[in-house]
Amino acid sequence: MSANEAGLQVFPLTPDRWEDLERLFGPRGADGGCWCMFFRLPNKQFTAQQGEENRQAFQQLVENGPEPGLIAYVNQVPVGWVAIAPREEYGRLARSRILKAVDDAEVWSVVCFFIDKSYRKQGMSTHLLKAAVDFAAQRGAKIIEGYPVDLTGRTYPDAFAYHGTLSSFQAAGFVEVERRAPTRPIMRYTISEKE
Secondary structure: OOOOOOOEEEEEOOHHHHHHHHHHHOOOOOOOOOOOOOOOOOHHHHHHOOOHHHHHHHHHHHHHOOOOEEEEEEOOEEEEEEEEEEHHHOHHHHHOOOOOOOOOOOOEEEEEEEEOHHHOOOOHHHHHHHHHHHHHHHOOOOEEEEOOEOOOOOOOOHHHHOOOEHHHHHHOOOEEEEEOOOOOEEEEEEOOOOO
16 A cells, blocks of 8 residues: 555654654664664764664654654554754764755755655655655744755665655755755755745
8 A cells, every 4th residue: 555545644753652663663773773863973973872872862852852853654553754853953964075055044954764665665755755844844944955865867775765865855846956966966945935
């Protein structure tokens, strides 16, 4: 059953939904003990606490708020995750040559997706992106930014598409504003006055 056909619901990740995220991420913390801490930590610290310490750090972040992203459900089963927060919460972006700031605008950033294997390649990322735009807009964001992989003419293992794909961002209404590497566009969605 695809996400388009099913009873898809998307909610902010609050402490009462933590066990659902653990269920979705599994014992490997989504991928390699990341627990969605990769963009939040310097590389040395991230590597040192990969696994259980990253899990504890992310759980603490969820408990302290505000919500660091959204979790998607189909028939009450957790099937997808998207991380979204103000860009300044993701220090790795500022340190990146490819993903450094385009300008001095205040933006919210979508940095990561994790989708259950049975719901990949069915439009779940686009659903999550649209929900992320709404989530950020409700919190005052004017620009939402993302850093997908451009898979045009290429194939990637799913594990390397955690940034999302260019086609998903385009389908959600994002437009490319910068590209400093052949496969890594910087995409933006600007909230209009009418929204």
